[in-house]
Amino acid sequence: MEELTFAQALANLSDLAPEIGQASLETGLMLGIGLTAAILLGGPLGILLYLTQPGQLFAHRTVNGVLGWLVNLVRSFPFIILMVSLVPLTRVLVGSTIGPIAAAVPLSFAAIPYFARLVEQTLREIPRGVVEAAEAMGASPAQIIVKVLINEARAGLISSLTILTISFLSYSAVAGVVGGGGIGDLAIRYGYYRFQSEVMIAMVLLLVVIVQLIQFAGNRLAARLDKR
Amino acid sequence: MIHLKNVHKRFQKPEGGWFDAVRDTSLHVRAGEIFGLIGFSGAGKSTLLRLINLLERPDSGSVTVDGQPLTALSASALRRARQNIGMVFQQFNLMANRTVAANIAFPLEIAGWQQADIDARVAECLDIVGLADRAQHYPAQLSGGQKQRVGIARALAPRPHVILADEPTSALDPKTTQSILDCLQDINARFGVTVVIVTHEMHVIRSICHRAALLDAGEVVEILSVQDKQVSAQSALAKSLLEVA
Numbered sequence: 001m002e003e004l005t006f007a008q009a010l011a012n013l014s015d016l017a018p019e020i021g022q023a024s025l026e027t028g029l030m031l032g033i034g035l036t037a038a039i040l041l042g043g044p045l046g047i048l049l050y051l052t053q054p055g056q057l058f059a060h061r062t063v064n065g066v067l068g069w070l071v072n073l074v075r076s077f078p079f080i081i082l083m084v085s086l087v088p089l090t091r092v093l094v095g096s097t098i099g100p101i102a103a104a105v106p107l108s109f110a111a112i113p114y115f116a117r118l119v120e121q122t123l124r125e126i127p128r129g130v131v132e133a134a135e136a137m138g139a140s141p142a143q144i145i146v147k148v149l150i151n152e153a154r155a156g157l158i159s160s161l162t163i164l165t166i167s168f169l170s171y172s173a174v175a176g177v178v179g180g181g182g183i184g185d186l187a188i189r190y191g192y193y194r195f196q197s198e199v200m201i202a203m204v205l206l207l208v209v210i211v212q213l214i215q216f217a218g219n220r221l222a223a224r225l226d227k228r
Numbered sequence: 229m230i231h232l233k234n235v236h237k238r239f240q241k242p243e244g245g246w247f248d249a250v251r252d253t254s255l256h257v258r259a260g261e262i263f264g265l266i267g268f269s270g271a272g273k274s275t276l277l278r279l280i281n282l283l284e285r286p287d288s289g290s291v292t293v294d295g296q297p298l299t300a301l302s303a304s305a306l307r308r309a310r311q312n313i314g315m316v317f318q319q320f321n322l323m324a325n326r327t328v329a330a331n332i333a334f335p336l337e338i339a340g341w342q343q344a345d346i347d348a349r350v351a352e353c354l355d356i357v358g359l360a361d362r363a364q365h366y367p368a369q370l371s372g373g374q375k376q377r378v379g380i381a382r383a384l385a386p387r388p389h390v391i392l393a394d395e396p397t398s399a400l401d402p403k404t405t406q407s408i409l410d411c412l413q414d415i416n417a418r419f420g421v422t423v424v425i426v427t428h429e430m431h432v433i434r435s436i437c438h439r440a441a442l443l444d445a446g447e448v449v450e451i452l453s454v455q456d457k458q459v460s461a462q463s464a465l466a467k468s469l470l471e472v473a
């Protein structure tokens with residue numbers, strides 16, 4: 001293998017700039033869809049898991065048991081196996097099994113129960129007495145969920161979302177390699193198959209920076225929202 | 229004002245079997261009075277108090293508050309009835325992410341008040357409990373006594389006819405205790421709100437109550453009456469409590 005100068009490496013990377021931009025967009029798309037699904041479906045699922053626990057507003061042993069079992073079931077699949085198992089469903093939903101939108105299907109599937117558990121854990125930290133005070137004042141279940149549970153847990157929910165985002169940035173790289181595109185896929189195609197180590201290093205650095213930024217922003221926002 | 233008729237409440241014990249926390253008890257609290265519930269730990273004071281606003285639903289018997297048969301109401305009618313019954317807690321139970329003003333506004337928001345009315349009423353209640361300068365603070369920035377004042381202001385905000393207080397001073401030092409008791413007495417005198425207060429201290433009964441029920445093992449042993457800060461009692465249990473105090 002010939003010696004690669006630093007200047008040459010930079011030149012190679014700048015040639016790849018359009019592809020790097022494209023890959024970043026694809027990663028953003030996969031994450032965006034996965035996180036949206038997690039918030040819209042996993043959030044309510046987590047609230048339901050919490051509310052059906054013994055001693056809570058809608059305590060119901062059977063519902064809680066079934067939901068918990070389903071969540072555990074999906075969460076016990078290694079992500080790569082979940083992806084492969086969902087290929088038929090992805091084909092039906094998206095009409096294709098490659099590209100970031102197709103990859104977002106298994107990502108969403110994994111993100112929903114993951115976020116549901118995080119939400120459930122976060123809500124458990126709210127003192128029961130605070131919810132009871134709202135009940136005693138005549139608050140409806142909807143008012144309790146929005147004005148008490150979500151508002152009191154808001155800092156923890158942001159932290160949960162931060163954890164989810166960072167985990168799924170890494171999952172999205174796996175999904176990308178199996179035909180989804182994105183930063184991970186680019187790193188593998190150039191850095192691994194074409195032995196362009198500079199691409200691999202640059203992509204890993206990019207991911208490191210993104211993770212640090214997400215964590216920083218998440219911490220800042222959570223701290224600002226937390227008045228406890 | 230408050231009629232409990234033959235209310236009975238049992239809880240399932242963790243090890244199996246049942247525990248009768250309140251046994252077939254009847255009680256009448258008159259409009260405008262400060263009524264105490266006193267007894268040793270585990271006597272069923274809190275359970276009896278929570279039966280009044282149906283935080284605990286009785287297994288049998290009926291609860292009527294301000295002419296409303298709570299035990300016969302639908303869920304939404306019960307919610308509306310509860311807006312007429314304020315509650316104050318030993319652990320305050322304020323919302324940590326809401327300011328003092330927003331905590332007091334909460335019962336008004338859920339009752340569907342207009343924003344302008346809410347603001348005016350919150351300011352009024354802050355004045356009543358002497359916390360006007362703390363409106364924009366968060367509960368974490370307050371002392372225990374101040375938190376309980378917020379709790380009282382929150383209970384008072386929707387102009388309820390009844391306030392239920394479960395050991396509102398047990399987490400506070402003696403001096404703060406007295407100021408909170410004075411605050412409750414002041415509210416009772418000025419607005420005619422009926423107050424039911426749970427305590428295990430005869431001092432609280434003597435200091436602000438008109439009458440009190442002495443509870444033991446889920447039953448009312450005696451109704452005590454208070455005259456000029458003197459408690460008159462017949463039962464041996466009441467006399468022993470008076471000696472301790």
Ligand SMILES: Nc1ncnc2c1ncn2[C@@H]1O[C@H](COP(=O)(O)OP(=O)(O)OP(=O)(O)O)[C@@H](O)[C@H]1O
Pocket residue numbers: 239240241247248249267268269270271272273274275276428
């Ligand atoms: N949700 C519950 N589940 C099971 N047992 C309960 C429950 N709530 C109360 N009990 C039991 O009922 C009895 C009466 O409880 P309660 O809280 O009414 O007593 P209390 O007089 O308020 O006592 P304390 O002074 O300690 O607050 C206790 O033995 C308690 O363990």
Ligand SMILES: [Mg+2]
Pocket residue numbers: 273274275
């Ligand atoms: Mg108690």
